[in-house]
Amino acid sequence: MNLKTTAKAALSIAFGAMSLCATAQQQYSWTNLPKIAQPVFKKDTISIVKFGAKSDGITLNTKAINNAIDACSAKGGGVVLVPQGYWLTGPIVLKSNVNLHVDRAAMLAFTSDKSQYPLVEGNYEGHPSPRNQSPISATNQVNIAVTGTGIIDGHGEVWRAIGKDRLTENEWKALVAKGGIVSNDGRSWLPSESYQKGATTPNSTYIQPGKSLKDYEPMKDFFRPNMVVLTNCKKVLLEGVTVQNSPAWCLHPLLCEDLTLRNVRVRNPWNAQNGDAIDVESCKNVLIEGSTFDAGDDGICVKSGRDEEGRKRGKPTENMIVRNNVVYRAHGGFVIGSEMSGGARNIFVSNCTFIGTDIGLRFKTTRGRGGVVEKIFIKDIAMRDILGSAILFDMYYGGKSFADGDAAGKTNVSAIPVTEATPQFRDFWVSNITCDGASNGLLIRGLPEMAIKDIHLDNVTLKTTKGAEISEAKNIFLKNVRFECKTSPVVIVDNSSNVNIDGMKYTENADQLFLVNGERSGQINVTNTDASKAKEKVSFKGGANSKAISIK
Incomplete structure (x- = not known):
């Protein structure tokens, strides 16, 4: 065996060992999912009718509903029933040990009379903010729920520009x-x-x-309320209900622990300003399953505060399971950021489908945020008709909401000093992903001073216009990835190192397979990939060294 053959064999063994290690780690993680404690309620049931509520669409039932909740909680808890009918109300405040049950075909409609919503000190993007009181809220409560198969409507069109x-x-x-x-x-x-x-x-x-x-x-009118705001609550259940037409964000659990969202439907108009479906902020032990989201902004979103205020809070969103959900039109299917200054970790996303979202898997941040997003595990995701990127890691997020990744206008691509305000993305494991239709397949954009690191993609098929762009990244592993794309080059590597591509497939007769750009690009290793089906294997720009890539 000659030296060249020996080196190739050693490289193959090394890649195999890394693959086995990565697979073992991922499998171990999926067998050790977080445990989410569930609330338990007495079966005692009180109807809001007993407290004088009327379903005539005229009577304001705020006092009757809140009195029923207070009385139920005072007696040790139970179920407060909203029966079938049209129930007009102002803000409702949940209390410990109470399950607010909205019966089938019941409409709990929040009044368009803004004077019924007093101005309170709330939270917006991690900062103290004046807000109108939320239609449904709870603070420092334990063992609470909103259940049933009825409809909760926020009359959001009177609030939104x-x-x-x-x-x-x-x-x-x-x-x-x-x-x-x-x-x-x-x-x-x-x-x-x-x-x-x-x-x-x-x-x-x-x-x-x-x-x-x-x-x-x-x-006052400018401070639109989020529809459901639960702050510092423990053992929370939202199950079965349809929550629609929110003035701003729809569901906003903040600093909660043991939160379960099951079989919920969120419906916001596609053009609803800041109409996020759910924003889970600085929460611990979270389960979102079997739910359907159709939103005016991000679908399922993870946050943990913004900039210095978020770092001072220091509360990551962690130990979160997201499974068996469908997201229709939204700015992102599953999203982390951009307000993630407290970090996010130990998050498991599986068996979800995104249809018509701007972006599929969307991870966004920007300089100044700080925070570490790590140990993110994603598998078994189906996507169709994605407007922008199927999979996006973006550290140049600028607050815009167009579909192409929000970073087209980035200006400062020079490294700046690393501080506590420098965000970090690392340790992502993504497998079994299918996307039929998107502008971009995979888009990774790190910072010169802080590369996106340790991204593992395995068994991914992306049918898109563009293939992959990997910029300012390190330790990127693509295994059994297929790019069925219309443009060339199929893969662009820009100022990135230790990029490992094993078993890649691509559209036959592609004009160009790889473009390597930048002086800092290197250690690009391509194995088990037939490069002969491309008209041109690789080109180099921006001072890239021709030895930066090895195709075996």
């Missing part, structure tokens, strides 16, 4: 005829002068030093 380009001409005319304000440029509709004042006042989003809630009253 909307762009003219997101409506048909007839829809726009009908909206303007109802009142509100059209912006000076004629491109947006605003609900009221109060909303406009908030939108045009600098630094109005967060509570500024020396300011009180009273200072924000003139712009």
Whole structure:
């Protein structure tokens, strides 16, 4: 056996050992899933009718429903029943040991009268913020639930601004005829002068030093409530209900522990401003299963606070299981970020389908966030008709919501000093992924000062316009990945090192298989891949060394 053959054999053995080690680690992780404690309730049932509630669509049942919840909790808990009917109400506050059960065909409708929602100190993107009281909320409660197969409607259309380009001409005319304000440029509709004042006042989003809630009253309408906000609660169950038409984010558990979301349906209009389906923020022990999401922003989203405030809180979202869910139109199917300054770890996503989302698997952050996202395990994901990227790791997120990864306008590609504000993505394990239709297959964009590291993709098929772009990354492992793409090169490697591609398949007669760019690109190892089906194997740009890639 000659030296060349020996080296090749050694390389094959090394790759095999790494593959076995990686497979073993992934299998071990999936057999040690987090345990989520479930709430338990007394069977005692109290109907809101007993407390004077009327389902005439006119009577405001706020007092009756809250009195029923208070009485139930005071007696040790049980079930508060919302029977079939149309129940108009203001804000509802959940209490310990109470299961609010919305019966089949019941409509729990929150009033469009904004005066019923007092201004309170809430939380927005990890910062203290003035907010209108949420339609459903709970703080520091234990053993709470919202269950049933009824409908909870937030009357969100009276709260949200909307762009003219997101409506048909007839829809726009009908909206303007109802009142509100059209912006000076004629491109947006605003609900009221109060909303406009908030939108045009600098630094109005967060509570500024020396300011009180009273200072924000003139712009009250601007502070749209999230639909369901559960803060610092333990043993929480949301099951069966349809939650729709939220003023802003729909479901927002914050600093909760042992949270279960099961067989829930979230329906927000596709053009709902900030209409996220669920944002799990700084929570521990979470299960989301069997649910369906159709949202105006991100679908299933993980957060943990923003920038310095999030780092001070220091509470990651951790020990989370997401399985057997469907996400329709949304900015992302499963999302982490961009407010992830407290970190995220030990998250398991499996058996989910994304249809028509802007991006499929979406991991986003930016300089200034800080935080570490790690130990993320994803498998058995099906996608179809994705507008942007099927799989996106993006450290240049700029707060926009167009489909192509939010980073087209990145300007500073020079390294800057690493500090606590430098975000990190590492240790992702992604397997058994199928995508039929997307602009981009795989897009990884790290920072020059902080590469995205230790990304493992195994058994992935992506039928897309573009293949893969790997930029500012280290320790990337692609095994049994197929790129059925329309453009070339199939794979771009930009200033990345230790990129390992084993058993890649691609569209026959591709014009070019690889493009290697940048002086810092190196240790690109390609094995078990037939490069002869491409018209050109590899080209080099930006000072890349021709020895940076090895194709065996």
